[in-house]
Amino acid sequence: MPRQCEICNNARAILRRPKTGQRICNECFFYVFETEIHNTIVDNKLFKPGDRVGIGASGGKDSTVLAYVMKTLNNRYNYGLDLYLLSVDEGISGYRDDSLETVKRNKEQYGLPLLIVSYEQLYGWSMDSIVEAVGRKNNCTFCGVFRRQALDRGALMLDLDHIVTGHNADDVAETILMNLFRGDLPRLGRCTEIVTAGDGYIGRSKPFKYAYEKEIVMYAYLKHLDYFSTECTYSPNAYRGYAREFLKDLEFVRPSAILDIIHSGEAMQVASDVQLPTLAHCERCGYISSNALCKACILLEGLERGVPKLGIAKSARHAQELLANESAMKSAGKAVEPVHFELLRGKAQAMREQRQMKEQQQECHDCTATSCAFACDDDATGLCSSSKETRRCACADSNAETNAAAS
C-alpha cells in the first residue's frame, strides 16, 4: 500500500523532505516550501508595498526558483512589489553566456523586465580577459568583488529599493562555518543578517536564508522550472570547498544541522570591545568601503597597471598606501573609468522623482505643467510650488495619502 502524506494525510507521499525527513506529497511540499519563504519575508519585514525589487538572476537553480517563488508569493499575498530580473554578465564564455540565455527565457516565462549589466561595460574587463591576466588562481576574488558592485550599479540604473539574491541555507551555514574557521569576526557578525545595507541606499536580502539547497533543487525539478546547471569553468573556491564538504557530511548525520548552524550563528555576538572596521565611501568611485579605496578600485588599478596581484592576499596590506601615493598614475590599459556612484545615485533619484511626478499627475489633474521646478520641491511632493498652493486647497486629503505612501 502506498504511503500517505504525513502532512495532509490524504494524498500519496512521493518524497522525503530533506529538511525534516517527513514523507509528503507534491502539493504539501510546494505549500510548506513557499510558506516558509513567506514566513521569512513577513517575519523579517523584508519589503513594503510599492517597493521595486530586483531579483539577482544568474539562470542557476537558486535564482530561477527565487524568481518563480517571488512572483508566486507576490500574487498570492499581495505584497504589492514591482519585480525585476537583474543579471550580471561576467563574460565567461561557455558558462555565463549560456546561463544568460536561460535568464532571457525566464524573462518571457515569468513576464518580468530584465536588465543585464556586464563587467565589460562597467569596468572594461571581462572575466575571460581577467583570467588571461591573472591566471587561474585567485580570479574568484575579482569575480566576487566585481559582481557585488555590479549588482548595486544595476540596481541604481533601475532605481530599485531592494535586491534579493538566491543565497540558500546551505550557503549561509557554510559561510558561518568558514568565518569561524578563519576567524573573520566582522563577517561572522554580518553573514547571518538576512538584510544587509548594500551600498547604504539599496537593501539586500536573502529570502532563501532558511531554504535547503536540496529542497530548492527538488522544487525546481517538480515544477519543471527552466534552469541552467553547470559549474563555472574557472576554478572553484578551494577553502569554501572544505566547509561545503563538511556541511554535507553534517547534513547527512543530522538533517536539521544546517538550520541549527544558522540558529547558532544568529545567537553569536561579537564582543563589544572588539574593533570592527568602520564603513566609509571609496574616494574614487563612491562605493561603500572600509578603506580609502574600495576593493574593486584596487583590483581594477592592479589590472590596469599590469600588476594584477595588487590587493590579493599579502600585498593587500600595502595596496592602500601604494595607491594613495600614486593614484594619478595610469597606464594605457583597457581603461574604462567606472561611473561614480554619486552620479548613479543622482540618476536614480531623478528617475524616482519623475515617477513620483507621473503618479501625482495621475492622482489629480490640476498640475499638467511639465515644467514643474523640482528644485524648489523641498517637501518631496513632486510638485512645483505654484501647483502645490492650488492643490493644498483643492485636494488636500488625497495629497496627504499619496505623500504618506511615497515616504
Added chain:
Amino acid sequence: MCDKTTEASLETQRVSPKATVEPSQYERKRVPGMCIKCKVIKPNVTIRRSLYCKACFVRTCVVKFRTALSRSRKNTTVPRTKLMVALSGGPSSSAMLNLMADFQRMELRGTEAQSRYEDIIAGHVDESVLFPDVQDSLISEIAISLSIECRITKLEDVFATNDEAPLFIKLVQSTLAPGALKDKICAHLVKTNDSISSKKRLQSLFSSLASATDREEMLDIIKTLLLIRLARKAECGVLLMGDSGTRIATKIVSLASRGRGFSLPFEVGAESSWFDNVVVYRPMRDFIMKEIAFFNMWTKQNSVVVPTFTTGAPKRASIGRLTESFVIGLDHDFSSTVSTICRTMQKLEPRKQALNSLPCLTCGMPVENDAQAWRSRLTVSKPLAVEAEPTIQSNGSNDVPSDEDGLVRADITDVVCYSCQNILTSAASGTTFPGATVDHFLKSKGPGDAKVDIVNAKQEALRKQIETFLLNDNE
C-alpha cells in the same frame, strides 16, 4: 612522575645553557637548527613551526599553564577557596592535574607561603556503567601518584534523588499526526523510586536516545552536571576543565553545528561563572594535543584512553566524531586553524538576554526565548487547510491535558534550550531524563525584569501543578 626532583633537575638544565648565551637572551632571533628558547641545545620537538629542546619545552608548558591560570583569575574576584581539577584520565586532564600540582607546590614555596587555593582535589566521573572496559583504579592512581585526593562520582548518580534533583523529567509523546513535527514538548515531572536502579535507568536513557550524536551530547551534559555537583559538594569554588585547544576548537564547531550558539560562550569560554557557586576555568586552552602528548611523555605522566560512543567509528557516526576528524584534518592543511577558531571564540560574548535567561531544564545552559516558535515558522508542518500560524500556547490551565492514567502533562517547551529540544523530540516516549535544573525550575526566583517575571509566573503555575500531583512513576 613529575616530582620535585625532576622539576629541580629540569630547572638546572634550563639555567646552565641560558647563562652561556646571556647577550642574546632577549633577542627573538632563532639560531638555525637549535632550540628557539636556549638556542644551544639541539631541538627535540616542533610546535607550531618552532623548535624546542626537551627541557625548554617542559618549562614552556609549565609557564604557559601558570599564565593561563592567573589570567583567568584576574577577571573574577573569587575568594580563596578549594579547587577541583576535573580528571577523566585522558592525556589532557592528566597533564592538567600534573601542572596544577606543580602550580600549588610553587605557590607554597613562594614568599607568601600561602597558596591561592586552599586545597586541590581531583574530581572524576566514573563511566563504567556505559564503558565497562575502563579501569578506574588507574585513574585514581594518577591522582594518588601526585598526592592529590580523588573524589569519584558515578555516572548513574545523576539519577539519585537529592536536593538538587528532586524530580526527573519523563517525556510524553504529544499527540500529533505521525511524522509531523512537534511544536511542543510535554513531560511528566516524576519522583524516582527504588524499584528501578539508577544504573538501569541510565542505561535505558541512553538506549532510548535516537542517535549517537544525541548520546554523546547527553553524556557531556551529565558529566558536566555531575562535576559541578561534585565541586559544590567538596566546597570547591573553582573547577578546572581540561579542554585542550584542539578539543575546544572541535567543541566550538560541534556545539555550533548542534544549534548551541546561544550558550557557546559559557560552554567553552576561558572562564564561566554561569553555574551558581562554581567558577569554571579552562587553563589548557592554549595547548594543542601534540604539546600535551609530548609533555606527558617527557614528564612520564600516565594517562588512560577514554572511550566515547564513536571511538573507532567511521567519521559520519556522529556530529562529534565528524567534527573532530574535520578540525584535525583542516588543521593539518591550514596549520593555525585550531588556534584561529579558539581566538575567534574568545572575541564572542554572550548576548545580554543569555545572562538573564532561565537555565535549560535538561542541560542547565541558558534558554532562548521562542526557540520553538522560530523553528516551527521555518519547518511548516501543518496542512494547507489549517492556517499555518504558530500555535504555541501559554502554560494556562487549559494547557494541561490529563492523560488516561490520571497523570498531568506539563509543557516544558519554554524551559528547554534549542539544542536539547532536538534531543527530546527525537527520543522515545516515556524516556526519563535527569534534570539539570529542576530545582531552579521549582524554586521561584527573586524579582527580575518583566520578561523574567512572566517566565517565573509560568514556572509558578507549573509548580502548583506538580504540588498536587506528586507523582510516582512505577506504573
